[in-house]
Amino acid sequence: MGKQGVLLINVGTPDDCSVDSVKDYLREFLLDPDVIDIPAPLRHLLVRGIILRTRPKKIAPRYSEIWMEEGSPLRVYTQRMADALKENLGDVECQVGM
Known part of the structure; x- marks a missing residue:
């Protein structure tokens, strides 16, 4: 064997817990068709047009609260x-x- x-x-x-890093992660994660199972044009519109414009700025500080050394x-x-x-x-x- x-x-x-x-x-x-x-x-x-x-x-890292920067806005840019959180945005990069969310883009890669949320554009995966296995994560958001809708047609690609709608997924891109939702992720790039809505989520990535607001969410990274909102949640990056929360990542910094839990980030470890x-x-x-x-x-x-x-x-x-x-x-x-x-x-x-x-x-x-x-x-x-x-």
């Missing part, structure tokens, strides 16, 4: 889980994907 692995996947997170809580805790799994599973490779 070949080498085994565990891949921990989540929806991602902004790279090491980075995004989602990224930090997911990596910690991967590290703990690796430690407990020994030979099993554990990676994080966002």
